[in-house]
Amino acid sequence: MTERAFQDYYPDDVSHCYGCGRLNEKGHQIKSYWDGEETVTHYTPEPYHTAIPGYVYGGLIASLIDCHSTGTAAAAAYRAEGRGMDTEPALRFVTASLHVDFLAPTPIDGPLEIRGKIKEIKGKKVIIESTLSAGGKVCARGEVVAVKMPDAMKPKA
Numbered sequence: 755m756t757e758r759a760f761q762d763y764y765p766d767d768v769s770h771c772y773g774c775g776r777l778n779e780k781g782h783q784i785k786s787y788w789d790g791e792e793t794v795t796h797y798t799p800e801p802y803h804t805a806i807p808g809y810v811y812g813g814l815i816a817s818l819i820d821c822h823s824t825g826t827a828a829a830a831a832y833r834a835e836g837r838g839m840d841t842e843p844a845l846r847f848v849t850a851s852l853h854v855d856f857l858a859p860t861p862i863d864g865p866l867e868i869r870g871k872i873k874e875i876k877g878k879k880v881i882i883e884s885t886l887s888a889g890g891k892v893c894a895r896g897e898v899v900a901v902k903m904p905d906a907m908k909p910k911a
């Protein structure tokens with residue numbers, strides 16, 4: 755059986771996110787998984803994701819870090835409660851803060867690896883530190899504050 759990604763557990767009505775929604779045909783549809791105490795996703799940029807020719811657009815980098823981190827926040831919250839992502843009540847997180855440092859130009863001609871680590875998990879907040887690497891070199895580092903999705907933001911039936 756193939757392992758399900760964190761994003762595969764998001765209900766349909768919240769699976770339209772441009773970065774991680776599996777139902778958004780035009781989106782990135784990233785898939786994040788546990789790798790020990792860290793989380794990981796891979797994404798191969800398209801030629802049109804360019805900034806300066808040959809290098810990845812920073813907005814894409816931020817988007818990948820953002821959605822990998824919010825997925826990591828959800829997975830970490832379930833893990834902290836000792837239960838699976840397919841159990842109720844659902845724990846969903848949105849971005850309160852996204853900080854990205856661009857450390858080196860990111861080559862566009864190969865896969866990118868984004869890794870997340872839990873820095874803090876407390877109450878309805880999870881802080882995630884992520885790196886984005888190309889060819890084994892860390893090109894960007896991010897920190898995301900993810901907060902449980904407020905009821906007011908939940909899609910109307």
Ligand SMILES: CCCCCCCCCCCC(=O)SCCNC(=O)CCNC(=O)[C@H](O)C(C)(C)COP(=O)(O)OP(=O)(O)OC[C@H]1O[C@@H](n2cnc3c(N)ncnc32)[C@H](O)[C@@H]1OP(=O)(O)O
Pocket residue numbers: 764765768771773774820821824844846847848849850851876877878879899901902903904907908
């Ligand atoms: C259903 C399936 C879904 C599935 C979800 C699938 C979609 C994935 C989404 C992908 C990512 C996105 O793009 S999400 C879209 C972009 N984001 C948004 O639109 C969110 C808009 N903002 C908001 O709705 C709100 O500001 C929230 C929910 C983020 C926070 O409001 P709140 O819930 O009232 O939070 P509050 O009690 O004040 O704070 C809780 C804790 O978080 C901290 N905190 C709050 N805001 C910030 C901040 N900007 N920077 C740092 N820290 C912050 C507080 O200090 C506090 O820490 P302490 O005192 O406890 O230590």
